[in-house]
Amino acid sequence: MPTILRQIFMDNLKDILEIDPKAKEKTFAKGDIIQHAGDINASTFYVKKGLLRSYIIDSKGKEHIFMFAPDGWIIADIESLEFNQPVELFIDCLEDSEIVIFNRDCLFTPEMQKEVIVHNAQLLYRRMGVLQRRVLMLMSASAADRYAYFIATYPDLFNRVPQHMIATYLGITPQALSTIRGKLARLG
Numbered sequence: 001m002p003t004i005l006r007q008i009f010m011d012n013l014k015d016i017l018e019i020d021p022k023a024k025e026k027t028f029a030k031g032d033i034i035q036h037a038g039d040i041n042a043s044t045f046y047v048k049k050g051l052l053r054s055y056i057i058d059s060k061g062k063e064h065i066f067m068f069a070p071d072g073w074i075i076a077d078i079e080s081l082e083f084n085q086p087v088e089l090f091i092d093c094l095e096d097s098e099i100v101i102f103n104r105d106c107l108f109t110p111e112m113q114k115e116v117i118v119h120n121a122q123l124l125y126r127r128m129g130v131l132q133r134r135v136l137m138l139m140s141a142s143a144a145d146r147y148a149y150f151i152a153t154y155p156d157l158f159n160r161v162p163q164h165m166i167a168t169y170l171g172i173t174p175q176a177l178s179t180i181r182g183k184l185a186r187l188g
Contacts (some may be wrong), residue, residue: 023102028093030055035077035091042080042087043101047073050097054089055168065066065169066130068094068154068161142158144180146170158175 025048028034035043037056043050052069054077066089069075077089130153137146147170151158156165169176 023100025098026101027099028097030096033090033122034086034093034099035065035087035089037086037090038043039087042077044074044076044081045069045091046100046102047071047075048100050093050099051095051157052091052097052099053161053165054091056088057090064167066164068157068169070154070156070160094165112147143170143172143176144183146172147177147179147180 026178028050034045034052035054047069049071051071052073052075054066054069054075055063056066057063067075075091076093077087078086079085079090133149137149141149150166150170154161156181163177163181164174167174170177172180
């Protein structure tokens with residue numbers, strides 16, 4: 001997230017903490033699972049510092065990573081929040097993390113200025129666009145193109161996320177990712 005947007009959201013975060021009396025800041029250790037599939041009450045998490053990921057585990061026990069959330073990102077199981085149903089996504093910490101847990105309705109409250117609500121809607125639409133592009137790429141793009149998009153979307157995560165997790169996110173094997181990275185290294 002660009003610095004100016006991060007600063008705007010940090011200002012909004014102060015508003016959220018004032019508007020949502022139940023919002024709380026918590027620190028989690030690397031490896032902590034902060035949301036489990038099947039939980040009844042989904043939460044919305046803002047990453048002040050650290051790195052989170054959301055994922056599902058299929059019936060064969062295989063993990064499928066939905067998204068990563070570095071500093072300044074919001075992560076949640078949107079479907080669970082919107083339709084008030086049990087959570088499907090696990091969310092865990094890939095690094096020690098400082099998180100703000102809040103009610104997602106705080107992003108669009110009447111108490112907020114119109115400009116803040118518009119800004120929050122723009123951030124939401126941007127995130128939806130990233131997810132839409134990812135789904136389309138999983139359906140039709142080569143593994144190399146998906147990796148390039150990952151690097152463009154998460155430029156700071158290249159060395160923070162283990163290769164096997166990046167491969168899982170891309171829907172390829174770690175060996176295929178290693179081959180792609182090797183070819184890119186030779187090219188440039």
